[in-house]
Amino acid sequence: xxxAELPNTPARGAASVPVVxxxxxxxxxxxxxxxxxxxxxxxxxxLLGSIQNAIIPVLLVAFSNRGEGYALIAGLGIGxxxxxxxxxxxxxxxxxxxxxxxxxxxRVESGVISRTARxxxxxxxxxxSLEQKLLPRLFGLVAVKFETxxxxxxxxxxxxxxxxxxxRLRQVVRERRESRDSAAQVADxxxxxPVTKEEPAQTLFAMDQRRVLTFGLFNFSLAVVAVLAGxxxxxxxxxxxxxxDFDAWEERLVGQSDMLAALGPSAQIAGGVIAALxxxxxxxxxxxxxTSLREWSFLLERTPRGFRRRRGLLTxxxxxxxxxxxxxxKIGTRFIRYRFGWHGLKFISLAQDAxxxxxxxxxxxxxxxxxxxxxxxxxxxxxxxxxxxxxxxxYRTDSMIVDSVFFIIAAMVAGTxxxxxxxxxxxxxxxxxxxxxxxxxxxxxxxxxxxxxALDSTQIMARSxxxxxxxxxxxxxxLHSVEISRGPIAQRRGYASLHFGxxxxxxxxxxxPVERARAVRKAVLETIAATDFSxxxxx
Amino acid sequence: xxxxTLPAADTSPAASEFNPVDDEAELTKLHPNYVHALRLQxxxxxxxxxxxxxxxxGAIVEETPIPGGLVLGVLVLLSLAFIIRLPARxxxxxGYQMSADRLRVVRGILWNSDTVVPFGRVQHxxxxxxxIERFFGLGTLTLHTxxxxxxxxxxxxxEHSLASDMREEIRAHIKRESM
Numbered sequence: 001x002x003x004a005e006l007p008n009t010p011a012r013g014a015a016s017v018p019v020v021x022x023x024x025x026x027x028x029x030x031x032x033x034x035x036x037x038x039x040x041x042x043x044x045x046x047l048l049g050s051i052q053n054a055i056i057p058v059l060l061v062a063f064s065n066r067g068e069g070y071a072l073i074a075g076l077g078i079g080x081x082x083x084x085x086x087x088x089x090x091x092x093x094x095x096x097x098x099x100x101x102x103x104x105x106x107r108v109e110s111g112v113i114s115r116t117a118r119x120x121x122x123x124x125x126x127x128x129s130l131e132q133k134l135l136p137r138l139f140g141l142v143a144v145k146f147e148t149x150x151x152x153x154x155x156x157x158x159x160x161x162x163x164x165x166x167x168r169l170r171q172v173v174r175e176r177r178e179s180r181d182s183a184a185q186v187a188d189x190x191x192x193x194p195v196t197k198e199e200p201a202q203t204l205f206a207m208d209q210r211r212v213l214t215f216g217l218f219n220f221s222l223a224v225v226a227v228l229a230g231x232x233x234x235x236x237x238x239x240x241x242x243x244x245d246f247d248a249w250e251e252r253l254v255g256q257s258d259m260l261a262a263l264g265p266s267a268q269i270a271g272g273v274i275a276a277l278x279x280x281x282x283x284x285x286x287x288x289x290x291t292s293l294r295e296w297s298f299l300l301e302r303t304p305r306g307f308r309r310r311r312g313l314l315t316x317x318x319x320x321x322x323x324x325x326x327x328x329x330k331i332g333t334r335f336i337r338y339r340f341g342w343h344g345l346k347f348i349s350l351a352q353d354a355x356x357x358x359x360x361x362x363x364x365x366x367x368x369x370x371x372x373x374x375x376x377x378x379x380x381x382x383x384x385x386x387x388x389x390x391x392x393x394x395y396r397t398d399s400m401i402v403d404s405v406f407f408i409i410a411a412m413v414a415g416t417x418x419x420x421x422x423x424x425x426x427x428x429x430x431x432x433x434x435x436x437x438x439x440x441x442x443x444x445x446x447x448x449x450x451x452x453x454a455l456d457s458t459q460i461m462a463r464s465x466x467x468x469x470x471x472x473x474x475x476x477x478x479l480h481s482v483e484i485s486r487g488p489i490a491q492r493r494g495y496a497s498l499h500f501g502x503x504x505x506x507x508x509x510x511x512x513p514v515e516r517a518r519a520v521r522k523a524v525l526e527t528i529a530a531t532d533f534s535x536x537x538x539x
Numbered sequence: 540x541x542x543x544t545l546p547a548a549d550t551s552p553a554a555s556e557f558n559p560v561d562d563e564a565e566l567t568k569l570h571p572n573y574v575h576a577l578r579l580q581x582x583x584x585x586x587x588x589x590x591x592x593x594x595x596x597g598a599i600v601e602e603t604p605i606p607g608g609l610v611l612g613v614l615v616l617l618s619l620a621f622i623i624r625l626p627a628r629x630x631x632x633x634g635y636q637m638s639a640d641r642l643r644v645v646r647g648i649l650w651n652s653d654t655v656v657p658f659g660r661v662q663h664x665x666x667x668x669x670x671i672e673r674f675f676g677l678g679t680l681t682l683h684t685x686x687x688x689x690x691x692x693x694x695x696x697x698e699h700s701l702a703s704d705m706r707e708e709i710r711a712h713i714k715r716e717s718m
Contacts, residue, residue, distance in 0.1 A: 480686030483654040491651060501686020518563060529640040529657040
């Protein structure tokens with residue numbers, strides 16, 4: 001009966017979720033394939049996780065009464081209960097979860113109270129990603145994730161298996177897929193590629209330690225200051241003194257508050273400079289640490305099946321992205337790193353990358369390094385002969401007006417109010433607001449020059465950004481719809497925005513002349529309509 | 540201007556099997572009943588507002604310096620514009636164009652949008668009929684695509700039988716996935 005439950009949805013491509021769940025009594029694998037459990041050590045890891053979860057409640061209870069004896073005991077008691085329950089449930093979950101590698105699919109049966117059997121057909125598994133966080137890595141375990149392109153949290157994952165078992169599953173999935181692919185190709189009268197066990201991989205992009213550290217320097221971030229401030233505000237009752245009493249701080253740090261005053265203004269300025277410098281140092285350190293943790297030993301390879309990216313210092317990830325899943329690419333940069341020639345490359349696809357919508361494939365690279373990756377993904381960089389078109393001039397004028405109108409209205413309102421209630425403030429405030437209006441109009445005027453788009457025989461490309469240009473490229477063929485939209489102003493001024501339907505991302509070109517928008521739409525639609533969606537994977 | 544300089548598309552030979560399509564051609568109007576459906580909908584929407592106006596007139600207006608009947612009068616005028624004028628303009632602004640291989644849907648008075656969905660990119664098709672639509676014999680055709688923008692394109696105000704014919708025709712264009 002288990003065969004009858006196999007999902008038989010036509011699953012027309014990426015938008016449909018190729019995973020079928022059924023909640024019912026467990027059929028035991030009928031075809032004799034072996035039911036397996038994840039590694040028993042996962043239970044220990046689950047236990048460690050629940051200890052982690054218990055820390056904050058324990059602290060909260062133990063210190064809520066400022067350390068009276070029974071509060072500490074109560075806190076520890078609650079902690080023990082949380083840990084015992086957590087450990088028990090993690091054991092139950094482990095005990096009740098089995099996975100079976102079958103002829104056509106991988107079947108996972110799980111659930112303590114309500115049981116779920118989930119079957120993922122091999123045909124729908126794009127590839128297998130492996131993720132190693134710090135603790136599992138110490139035990140030699142990996143989390144195995146079966147990428148189906150369903151996006152979101154719908155992908156099936158098994159935590160934790162041994163590294164060998166993870167690698168074996170990946171191999172199994174590849175073999176099953178390959179035998180199917182080659183069978184299909186033989187049917188098409190093409191020559192089947194030799195099925196190889198070892199995947200020959202070609203390195204496309206790698207970041208050595210030096211590159212990662214340079215990247216970290218550019219990732220200056222003061223987020224940690226904000227987090228610390230928020231945390232201390234939330235938990236200041238845990239501290240034995242009043243954090244926000246600045247006189248007390250001064251006294252604690254300098255001894256006598258008049259001592260600081262006695263040192264004179266130069267010392268106060270020096271203090272300010274030191275504070276600013278330490279803030280900068282903190283920001284740089286945060287950037288370095290965060291970037292190193294994520295990007296350490298970054299390696300992007302081209303395998304026969306697609307792109308494979310490995311990175312991470314403590315949490316190691318190993319992600320595979322099939323080439324035909326790449327819908328578009330984005331090349332971006334930031335203000336300072338752009339001055340040094342650094343750019344980042346991302347792939348747009350339906351799959352998600354650690355919560356982010358796009359896949360980082362070369363987060364910090366020179367354009368000369370990015371170009372081969374772009375070519376490998378089936379795109380090409382806009383050539384010298386690319387015909388770039390700008391947005392309409394009416395759009396430029398209108399966006400200057402629209403961008404500055406807020407400040408002009410604010411200037412009028414504030415001006416009226418101030419001339420009645422506080423005439424001495426009238427001139428400075430109105431001047432500042434008008435200045436802001438002029439600046440935003442100038443910014444709109446200047447940025448117009450950098451908004452461009454171009455169309456060539458296979459691609460559509462758009463560029464924008466004054467101080468840090470970013471471009472987006474999409475294949476004409478992989479677009480799903482074209483919309484010309486015009487707001488009330490645009491209708492009277494003869495320009496329009498073009499929106500393309502792109503799987504997993506946005507692509508729009510604002511403010512181009514209506515005739516140009518229609519011409520681009522006509523050209524793009526010609527390409528789209530010539531090929532059916534079901535053939536897209538083979539292109 | 541520059542449409543003559545556009546590079547030609549890399550089209551497969553399959554492209555020639557389609558008739559040349561003009562995306563700027565005359566739009567097909569929606570079914571005339573659609574105006575009535577829009578009016579009925581507008582009427583239902585404005586009822587709570589008018590009731591609010593009545594309550595205001597009856598209970599609160601004496602305590603305010605606003606002359607009696609002014610608020611209700613303004614509301615009635617606005618509702619009339621909303622019920623009579625707006626649906627006619629919305630109807631005039633909407634239309635569609637069905638070609639050999641694509642559907643074009645145009646809508647919007649202030650915010651006008653003109654969307655084309657090639658049949659080859661349609662994931663699935665819905666044909667919906669709400670109570671008001673059923674009363675007027677209308678239906679809403681919805682095309683779903685895999686794109687994040689315009690993931691579903693709605694075409695309301697079709698005669699129901701026409702909508703189901705269109706659905707069949709679009710469905711026939713969607714080639715079966717070769718597995």
